[in-house]
Amino acid sequence: MTDSPAPLQERRGFLAKLLAIVGGGAALLAPTALGAVSFFNPLRQKGRAGGFFKLATLDVLPDDGTPLKIAVVAERVDAWNRYPNESIGAVYLRRAGKKDVKVEALQVVCPHAGCSIMFEPGEKSGKFFCPCHNASFDLAGVRTDRTSPSPRDMDALEAEIRNGDEVWVKFQTFATGTSRKTAQS
Amino acid sequence: MNAILTWINDRTGIRDAWRAFTDAPLAGGACWLRTLPAAIFLTFCVQAITGFFLWMYYSPSTQTAWESVYYLQYQVLGGWLLRAAHHFAGQATLVLAGLYLLALIFSGRYRAPRETVYWIALLMVLCSLALLLTGDLLAWSQNGYAGTKVRASFSMLLPGIGEEAYKLLIGGPAFGHLTLTRFLALHIGLFGGGFALMLVLHFVFARRANRTLVLEVKKTAPFWPDQAARNAVVFFIVLAAISGLSLWHGCREADLHRGVALGSPADPAPTNSFDAARPEWAFRGLYQFSHYFPGDKAIYAIFVVPGAILLLFFLLPFLGRWRPVDYLNRAGTSALLIALVGLSYLSYSQDADDPKHRNVLAEEQLRADRAIALARAKGIPATGALTLLQNDALAEGRLLFRQNCASCHNATDKDGLDIAAEKPSAPDLHGFASREWIKGLLDPKQIMTPKYFGGTKIRGGMIDFVRKTLPDLLQDENGKQSLEAEKNLAKVVMAVSAEAQLPSQCDLDNRDKKLIEEGRVLLVDDFGCTDCHKFRGQGKLGMAPDLTGYGSKAWIAAFTSDPKSKRFYGQKNDRMPSYAESVDPSRNLLSPHSLEMLADWLRGDWFKE
Numbered sequence: 001m002t003d004s005p006a007p008l009q010e011r012r013g014f015l016a017k018l019l020a021i022v023g024g025g026a027a028l029l030a031p032t033a034l035g036a037v038s039f040f041n042p043l044r045q046k047g048r049a050g051g052f053f054k055l056a057t058l059d060v061l062p063d064d065g066t067p068l069k070i071a072v073v074a075e076r077v078d079a080w081n082r083y084p085n086e087s088i089g090a091v092y093l094r095r096a097g098k099k100d101v102k103v104e105a106l107q108v109v110c111p112h113a114g115c116s117i118m119f120e121p122g123e124k125s126g127k128f129f130c131p132c133h134n135a136s137f138d139l140a141g142v143r144t145d146r147t148s149p150s151p152r153d154m155d156a157l158e159a160e161i162r163n164g165d166e167v168w169v170k171f172q173t174f175a176t177g178t179s180r181k182t183a184q185s
Numbered sequence: 186m187n188a189i190l191t192w193i194n195d196r197t198g199i200r201d202a203w204r205a206f207t208d209a210p211l212a213g214g215a216c217w218l219r220t221l222p223a224a225i226f227l228t229f230c231v232q233a234i235t236g237f238f239l240w241m242y243y244s245p246s247t248q249t250a251w252e253s254v255y256y257l258q259y260q261v262l263g264g265w266l267l268r269a270a271h272h273f274a275g276q277a278t279l280v281l282a283g284l285y286l287l288a289l290i291f292s293g294r295y296r297a298p299r300e301t302v303y304w305i306a307l308l309m310v311l312c313s314l315a316l317l318l319t320g321d322l323l324a325w326s327q328n329g330y331a332g333t334k335v336r337a338s339f340s341m342l343l344p345g346i347g348e349e350a351y352k353l354l355i356g357g358p359a360f361g362h363l364t365l366t367r368f369l370a371l372h373i374g375l376f377g378g379g380f381a382l383m384l385v386l387h388f389v390f391a392r393r394a395n396r397t398l399v400l401e402v403k404k405t406a407p408f409w410p411d412q413a414a415r416n417a418v419v420f421f422i423v424l425a426a427i428s429g430l431s432l433w434h435g436c437r438e439a440d441l442h443r444g445v446a447l448g449s450p451a452d453p454a455p456t457n458s459f460d461a462a463r464p465e466w467a468f469r470g471l472y473q474f475s476h477y478f479p480g481d482k483a484i485y486a487i488f489v490v491p492g493a494i495l496l497l498f499f500l501l502p503f504l505g506r507w508r509p510v511d512y513l514n515r516a517g518t519s520a521l522l523i524a525l526v527g528l529s530y531l532s533y534s535q536d537a538d539d540p541k542h543r544n545v546l547a548e549e550q551l552r553a554d555r556a557i558a559l560a561r562a563k564g565i566p567a568t569g570a571l572t573l574l575q576n577d578a579l580a581e582g583r584l585l586f587r588q589n590c591a592s593c594h595n596a597t598d599k600d601g602l603d604i605a606a607e608k609p610s611a612p613d614l615h616g617f618a619s620r621e622w623i624k625g626l627l628d629p630k631q632i633m634t635p636k637y638f639g640g641t642k643i644r645g646g647m648i649d650f651v652r653k654t655l656p657d658l659l660q661d662e663n664g665k666q667s668l669e670a671e672k673n674l675a676k677v678v679m680a681v682s683a684e685a686q687l688p689s690q691c692d693l694d695n696r697d698k699k700l701i702e703e704g705r706v707l708l709v710d711d712f713g714c715t716d717c718h719k720f721r722g723q724g725k726l727g728m729a730p731d732l733t734g735y736g737s738k739a740w741i742a743a744f745t746s747d748p749k750s751k752r753f754y755g756q757k758n759d760r761m762p763s764y765a766e767s768v769d770p771s772r773n774l775l776s777p778h779s780l781e782m783l784a785d786w787l788r789g790d791w792f793k794e
Contacts, residue, residue, distance in 0.1 A: 042352040042363070071773075078247060078361035087776075088454075115592050116774055118762055133592070 051170045052158075056093055058101065058165040065139065066126065067094035067119050069108060072171050091157060091169055092119065092128070094139065105169045106141045107155040114176045117154065128154060151179045207409040212398035215411035218292065220419035221285040222391065225309065226384055227420055228281060231274035231427060232316075235267050236377065243323070245365035248569035250325035251450040255560055255570065258447055265444030269431035272445045275320065277427055278380075279313040279467055286310050290501070290518050293511060298397045300502035301390040305383050307498055312380045317465050319372040325365065326448030327549055331462035333368075334360060342484040360453065449552035450570040457584065461545035463536070470525035473532035494521065548587070555580045562794050582786020585779050590614070593760065595635075596787075610640035611761070617787050618685035618736025620693070623678045627651055641759045646717065646729060658712060673707045677714070680704025685736030688790050708732075719752075726751050741784035745775070 055070045062068065071090045076083040092106040110117050110130040117130045117137070128137040133149040141154030158170040175182040194200035211219070242261060244253040257264035286306045289295045295303035322333040337355050341347040356363030399405055406412070434444055452459075464472050475486035497504075497517075505511040536542050552574065559573040559580075566572050574580040586596060587604055593611040596604040613636045616622045625631045629652045633639045638648055659674065661667040683694045683701045694701065705721065708714045715724030720732040730753045734740040743750075746765040749758045765773040765780060775783070785791060 040353065042355075042357045043349055045352065045357045071770075076359075078359070079357070079363050081362070086454075090774075113592070116589070116762075 052168045056167045061095045067092040103159045105157040105159040112150040210405035214406035223416045225281045228278040235271035245369045246362045254324045269444040273430040282309040299394045305387045315376045319368045327459040330451030331459040339487045469529035469532045473528040578785030578791035581782040620682045676704035677708045738784045742780045
């Protein structure tokens with residue numbers, strides 16, 4: 001007899017524990033891991049292409065810097081459904097900069113109470129005007145009256161020119177009524 | 186009978202287990218505190234059973250969630266009561282779990298040997314809060330949708346992993362079908378299942394703690410009969426409360442509002458966001474608290490402070506080992522409770538005093554009622570109940586008017602459905618082009634009030650005519666009021682108003698056909714309206730708005746498209762925007778469909794049952 005009974009018992013106990021851990025672990029962990037993979041799938045989904053939209057081409061924008069109002073119509077995908085054309089807002093686009101071409105983009109939504117700002121062509125270059133409470137802004141979106149009802153200037157949006165003549169704008173909406181420009185998700 | 190029971194017991198041990206349960210001595214004898222976990226077990230059973238049957242009717246997707254809840258609520262026999270019972274059992278579970286937790290703390294029973302029992306109670310409170318939060322979204326109504334959107338966006342505050350946490354929570358980059366499927370799974374599987382697990386663990390842990398305590402205390406008594414009797418009393422009180430609340434809610438206003446109210450279907454359009462979303466009562470204190478941490482500081486109100494408090498609560502059994510800290514724990518819990526109640530009160534009273542908030546809620550109620558009425562009368566298309574509202578002049582027209590017109594125009598309705606401008610600077614459009622409206626316009630006393638041109642910059646022209654020329658036309662040669670001329674003016678009013686072909690005046694217009702014919706002639710010959718206005722081939726465009734088809738659907742659509750055109754105000758246009766002047770639809774503020782809805786709404790031309 002080389003094996004004493006005690007170590008045999010110990011070894012059996014160890015084997016049983018190992019079996020329980022491996023077996024139980026496999027039974028619980030494998031399906032959980034499978035579930036987790038699918039659970040994390042939303043991380044692969046991208047939002048609206050980084051929020052940038054192609055809204056126009058350069059040749060559409062007037063040379064004299066007159067702003068043009070462009071509706072932001074976007075395709076929306078919700079899991080298995082595709083909604084081809086949904087209007088999600090509008091943007092004023094205008095040419096700026098004399099030497100190198102630059103495009104400025106402004107939200108049409110008034111920062112005061114959320115009305116739609118109008119563009120009024122005038123003798124010189126025209127101005128932006130909100131019909132609700134008579135806030136007026138210059139072409140760069142800066143408030144022109146000292147007692148403006150608007151707590152801040154018009155909300156500028158990031159605009160880029162891509163591929164030579166495509167105008168891409170990062171479309172965002174902002175909380176109204178505050179001096180701070182806070183983007184809404 | 187006995188033989189059958191013995192047979193069953195021999196093979197399952199169920200009777201032995203029951204006897205062990207009822208005969209085991211309880212430390213300290215029967216007490217009311219022990220009725221609380223029993224009552225929680227009861228309310229959870231109600232929730233689980235009613236929830237199971239709700240599940241049979243529920244369909245989680247953005248086009249079917251509200252719709253399936255609507256169907257359950259209004260078409261399924263007793264569905265509203267099932268939903269109400271589930272709702273109130275959920276509220277009761279939270280109240281009871283909260284009470285139990287507080288009772289454990291204030292009676293010092295959160296300490297050894299009951300630490301695990303206390304932790305389970307704490308987890309029960311958290312689970313029932315999570316059930317409330319996830320359940321709120323499932324009906325996909327405006328309030329639940331908007332509120333959940335805000336709450337989910339808090340995950341973005343987490344530094345570094347914000348966006349990932351948000352996507353994992355809502356199942357993608359934006360709210361949609363997968364948010365609903367995810368929340369349903371969390372609601373039932375994780376939090377519902379988790380709660381069931383907590384109940385089992387509570388039973389095991391409480392029994393174990395009891396076995397230790399029995400050895401230490403003198404007074405013991407078995408479960409049966411004293412504790413059983415107390416449990417029964419609490420059972421009946423809780424059941425009566427749940428059934429009472431569910432039924433009482435059902436008896437209030439006919440059958441439209443029976444049971445727990447179903448809001449209007451969620452509208453994901455950014456322009457139609459619901460500005461009055463509020464969390465359930467249990468979160469009101471935290472909601473108010475977060476108001477003191479604006480902007481970037483929100484993370485303190487949402488994660489840091491509540492997280493720290495929660496951590497303290499988990500550590501309470503360890504902290505409470507020392508007597509003085511035990512008292513501190515109780516004092517701290519009281520202070521927290523008072524703060525939460527105070528903050529909640531503040532939040533509710535602020536809302537009650539806020540007319541804007543009440544206004545948004547009233548609008549939401551109108552939309553909800555309309556959605557339900559339309560669904561009942563027409564049935565819901567496959568695209569969902571939101572389509573019903575979007576194609577309904579009463580709902581959509583009203584919404585468009587509030588968004589686009591109400592900054593200048595009132596629409597004062599005696600029925601209490603007023604839309605009031607902040608600072609009216611243009612005519613009140615309620616009953617536009619009706620006989621009464623046109624009669625008022627032609628009244629020298631009224632034309633310069635805010636109801637008509639009072640707030641506008643329009644001067645001369647029509648105003649001078651009504652105030653100076655018209656009174657002369659209404660006098661006879663002797664300078665007296667001419668009854669004849671007044672009758673003629675009434676005919677002119679009828680004739681102009683008949684151009685609108687308002688549905689509400691259909692019978693009147695048919696009755697007064699002859700008078701209207703006469704009015705059309707008088708308008709040109711006696712009153713000289715066509716000196717400025719064009720009317721049915723007489724007069725010219727360019728000086729004043731065209732009276733041909735005045736107030737008709739086509740006229741209103743054309744006017745709102747471009748009031749600056751020659752057919753309407755031309756250069757004299759005050760501040761009325763052109764909503765669709767371009768041939769390129771993407772340049773226009775409103776689509777033809779929107780203009781049509783607006784026109785129909787102004788004309789009172791919508792679906793009636």
